[in-house]
Amino acid sequence: xxxxxxxxxxxxxxxxxxxxxxxxxxxxxxxxxxxxxxxxxxxxxxxxxxxxxxxxxxxxxxxxxxxxxxxxxxxxxxxxxxxxxxxxxxxxxxxxxxxxxxxxxxxxxxxxxxxxxxxxxxxxxxxxxxxxxxxxxxxxxxxxxxxxxxxxxxxxxxxxxxxxxxxxxxxxxxxxxxxxxxxxxxxxxxxxxxxxxxxxxxxxxxxxxxxxxxxxxxxxxxxxxxxxxxxxxxxxxxxxxxxxxxxxxxxxxxxxxxxxxxxxxxxxxxxxxxxxxxxxxxxxxxxxxxxxxxxxxxxxxxxxxxxxxxxxxxxxxxxxxxxxxxxxxxxxxxxxxxxxxxxxxxxxxxxxxxxxxxxxxxxxxxxxxxxxxxxxxxxxxxxxxxxxxxxxxxxxxxxxxxxxxxxxxxxxxxxxxxxxxxxxxxxxxxxxxxxxxxxxxxxxxxxxxxxxxxxxxxxxxxxxxxxxxxxxxxxxxxxxxxxxxxxxxxxxxxxxxxxxxxxxxxxxxxxxxxxxxxxxxxxxxxxxxxxxxxxxxxxxxxxxxxxxxxxxxxxxxxxxxxxxxxxxxxxxxxxxxxxxxxxxxxxxxxxxxxxxxxxxxxxxxxxxxxxxxxxxx
Amino acid sequence: xxxxxxxxxxxxxxxxxxxxxxxxxxxxxxxxxxxxxxxxxxxxxxxxxxxxxxxxxxxxxxxxxxxxxxxxxxxxxxxxxxxxxxxxxxxxxxxxxxxxxxxxxxxxxxxxxxxxxxxxx
Numbered sequence: 077x078x079x080x081x082x083x084x085x086x087x088x089x090x091x092x093x094x095x096x097x098x099x100x101x102x103x104x105x106x107x108x109x110x111x112x113x114x115x116x117x118x119x120x121x122x123x124x125x126x127x128x129x130x131x132x133x134x135x136x137x138x139x140x141x142x143x144x145x146x147x148x149x150x151x152x153x154x155x156x157x158x159x160x161x162x163x164x165x166x167x168x169x170x171x172x173x174x175x176x177x178x179x180x181x182x183x184x185x186x187x188x189x190x191x192x193x194x195x196x197x198x199x200x201x202x203x204x205x206x207x208x209x210x211x212x213x214x215x216x217x218x219x220x221x222x223x224x225x226x227x228x229x230x231x232x233x234x235x236x237x238x239x240x241x242x243x244x245x246x247x248x249x250x251x252x253x254x255x256x257x258x259x260x261x262x263x264x265x266x267x268x269x270x271x272x273x274x275x276x277x278x279x280x281x282x283x284x285x286x287x288x289x290x291x292x293x294x295x296x297x298x299x300x301x302x303x304x305x306x307x308x309x310x311x312x313x314x315x316x317x318x319x320x321x322x323x324x325x326x327x328x329x330x331x332x333x334x335x336x337x338x339x340x341x342x343x344x345x346x347x348x349x350x351x352x353x354x355x356x357x358x359x360x361x362x363x364x365x366x367x368x369x370x371x372x373x374x375x376x377x378x379x380x381x382x383x384x385x386x387x388x389x390x391x392x393x394x395x396x397x398x399x400x401x402x403x404x405x406x407x408x409x410x411x412x413x414x415x416x417x418x419x420x421x422x423x424x425x426x427x428x429x430x431x432x433x434x435x436x437x438x439x440x441x442x443x444x445x446x447x448x449x450x451x452x453x454x455x456x457x458x459x460x461x462x463x464x465x466x467x468x469x470x471x472x473x474x475x476x477x478x479x480x481x482x483x484x485x486x487x488x489x490x491x492x493x494x495x496x497x498x499x500x501x502x503x504x505x506x507x508x509x510x511x512x513x514x515x516x517x518x519x520x521x522x523x524x525x526x527x528x529x530x531x532x533x534x535x536x537x538x539x540x541x542x543x544x545x546x547x548x549x550x551x552x553x554x555x556x557x558x559x560x561x562x563x564x565x566x567x568x569x570x571x572x573x574x575x576x577x578x579x580x581x582x583x584x585x586x587x588x589x590x591x592x593x594x595x596x597x598x599x600x601x602x603x604x605x606x607x608x609x610x611x612x613x614x615x616x617x618x619x620x621x622x623x624x625x626x627x628x629x630x631x632x633x634x635x636x637x638x639x640x641x642x643x644x645x646x647x648x649x650x651x652x653x654x655x656x657x658x659x660x661x662x663x664x665x666x667x668x669x670x671x672x673x674x675x676x677x678x679x680x681x682x683x684x685x686x687x688x689x690x691x692x693x
Numbered sequence: 694x695x696x697x698x699x700x701x702x703x704x705x706x707x708x709x710x711x712x713x714x715x716x717x718x719x720x721x722x723x724x725x726x727x728x729x730x731x732x733x734x735x736x737x738x739x740x741x742x743x744x745x746x747x748x749x750x751x752x753x754x755x756x757x758x759x760x761x762x763x764x765x766x767x768x769x770x771x772x773x774x775x776x777x778x779x780x781x782x783x784x785x786x787x788x789x790x791x792x793x794x795x796x797x798x799x800x801x802x803x804x805x806x807x808x809x810x811x812x813x814x
Contacts, residue, residue: 234796238783242793264784291810293803 086131087179088320093120093127094175097168099386101161102393109155117164118147124171135184136174142191143167162397163193165390186255189222189277222254222277223300225285229270230296237266239294244272250285251278273301321376329376332369339365370648374554378413381450381459384422385410388430392446395434402443403434409450414457415554421531422459422549425524429461429547432520437465437545455552455559456575462546468539470496495634497537501525529682531555532573532665534630550575558651560668560678562644563627566615571649571668571678578628578635580643585624597637599628604635612663612684631685638681651678695720696742696812701732701758702774703750707797711745711774714801720808729753733761736769742812744771745795745804748782756786763790770811774799 100117104110125140143164150156156164170190177184225247233239241263247253257273278285282300289298339362346354385407396403433446449460470493477483477499483491501521524547525535532552539545552558552575560571561580587598588606596603606626610618618641627638649668653659658667663684664677698720700711708725715722723739726732729746730753736744744762748755755773762769773786774795783794792811795804 234777235780235783237780238787238794241784241787245787264788266780266784291806291813293806 082131083178086127086133087175090124090127090136090175093124094168094172095383095386096120097171098165098390101165101168102386102389104156105158105161105393108157108161111151111154114147114151114154114156118144118151121147133174133178133184135187136171136178139167139171139174139187139190142187143171166190183259183261189254222275223282225250225274225276225282225289226297226299226301227272227274227289227295228297228299229272229294231270233270233294236270237263237268239292240268240270240272243289243292243295244274246288247274247276250280250288251276325372325376329369329372332365332372335365336362336369370557374415374557377415377417377554379416379419380411380413381419382410384419384426385448385450387423388426388448391427391430392434395431399434400442401434401438403438404443404445406445406447407449408447412450412452412457414551417555418457418531418551418553421527422551425527425549426459426461428520428524433461433463433465433545437463440466457551457553458548459551460546460548462544464544467541467544468497468500469541470539473497473499494538497539498535498634500537501535532558532575534575555651557648559646560649561627561646562670562676563609563625563640564642564644565609565613565640566618567641568615569644569670569674569676571647571676572627572629572681573678574646576629576681578630581626581628582623582643583626583637584622588624597626599635599637602635604628604637606637606639607685608639610639610641629681631682636685649676695809697721697723697739698743698745698808699724699726699732699735699739699741700745701726701729701750701755702745702747703727704747707747707774711804714804715808717801718805729755729758729761732758733765736762737765740766742770743808744769745808746771746773746786746791748773748775748779748786756782756789759786759789759791772807772811 097117097120100113100120104113104117107113121140121144125137125144128134128136128140146160146164146167150160167190170187174184174187227240227243229236229239240258241260244253244256244260244263247256253274253276255275258268262268280288285300286298289295339358343355343358343362346352346358389405389407392403392405395401430446430448437446438444444464447460447462449458449462451458473496474483474488474491477496478485478488480502482499482502501524521535521537528535528549528551532555534550536548536550537545538548552573559574561574561577562569562571564570581599583597583599589596589598589603591603595606597606610616625640625643627640627643629636629638647670649670651666651668654661654664654667658664661677663680665680665683666678668676668678670676695715695718698715700708700715700722702708702711702725705727708727712722712725723741724735726735728750732744732746733753746755746759750758753761759771759773762771770792771790772793772795773783773791774797775783775786776797783796787794793807795807
């Protein structure tokens, strides 16, 4: 069998089964006696086992087989308890790690230690840690944590592979060898470079191991690197290179392509006969088709937020358990679809936000609700993480903002609470008085903000002390093709992503007021400051006009009115990254080519205005 | 601590050299063999602490002899001797159960280091 051919198919399908398993387990956590869920879980494990065995992914198959056995016991008993759920979740984590190994083309890691964990119903006096089954192996060993042993051969050793083989065999005298780099196979095929790293569960102390290895004069250096901690939390879902597309969508694409070919002949004919009405008609149809095609192609890139939400559910579950809190997670809108590139960028920020919610939100409470919501608003997707925890005390933020010089004494008095909350996204701003293991190092929200703005989104924070905090992300549907507002300033056309525009209006000079140096405009019963784009871009001053075209936007949580020369209109554009050195232009996040061949830059108002602010200081 | 050793090699010169190295270091050389078959027969009778085994030999090769000796005693300590170019043979021998290996040409302290290490544990 040509395994390579089926590998991608396996990966895509296995990922779906794995996701289903996590979801079911989390549901079982609140409903441990749901027979149907246990049955479904059993079937998922069974499917993975069958697929993996066919593909000769032996470790995966062994592990899936074990999970299947365990679930069979649960199925017969009709329930799963909390310890078992944790153990099964650890099993799913391990399956995901194996999935990762396979997708990266690595050798599968060993599942030996998991297979030594107790099966459901086997007695244990103390709760069993699912991943490190010391209890079980304590009979043969002193039950040490796995350690790494690194052996470097002297450069003068003439035949490295046999030497490493002897050393690897020697290591099994020190304990149970879990894994080695290079692997046994690599050593036997002479794929070595004079180094050996062995992961083993030791029977001897590192000192004794050192003494034993020092007897080999070929060994130049012996060290015991600290193993890196592998936490399942915050790990990215697998980025897979292939996408599953429904045949319906494909058929649609083929139909559209067929129609395009027809139109082409129609246009060629019309051109030959110089028949303008036919040409006009053809171009009309062509633009309709292209629009449709664009829409369909975008659809292919769209994925639902379900996988992301289920991962976040898992984060909440694990964090709540580790901090002994009872937290209910309510999700809504998991079916909302968004460009897969955006979903990938959302993993880290949302994980961070959810951790914040568990840790800060419920600092003083032991139980509560976290809601994870997504919804569509025209061309945007909104994703919100809200908690009903302690909320953020605006006075604390006022104090910190003053202390760190983010606001002047006068500003501290006048700033609205809502604007104050947006300051949390400033680098180094943390309201946590103590740093906990989960979050609170002050490197949180600014990273979230940077990531979200990097994909053209906005972060909005709201909080009511005693009632909770909500953080909303406003996101574009797609990264490549976006709707922009075209504007003109000093005869230069520019584009602003529509996600950043609250409204485009024309105001009459009568609505403009002066407050000190700053010009303000009356906008929806609120005075907002006016900024001139010409001034920001250091373009020559314009002439006075009857009415002022204005783009109302939000920067750092504050509404501003950006004065431009002309509002041209909205358009969908294909955004391209600027090649160096143009990518260094401040305030410019990309470029696009309009229908008439003109190159238009995409304005990044946020960085443009922030830069200006810094320049002022 | 030196123990008893059986030296197996089809070249008389090599046997002589190894025997000298071991004797001078206080080892008791209980015998020598020029092929695998002889080696297995001597091992059966004497059960030495260590066997140094050439890999390429007539009649019965070193790896075959190694396997036969391990059949007699699973904990037998056999060290293979081989030339530099026979890396894959050394790997095969270790996989088959050889405790360590010596690469020809060798120096006496290398031989003794390997021998003491293997018997010492």
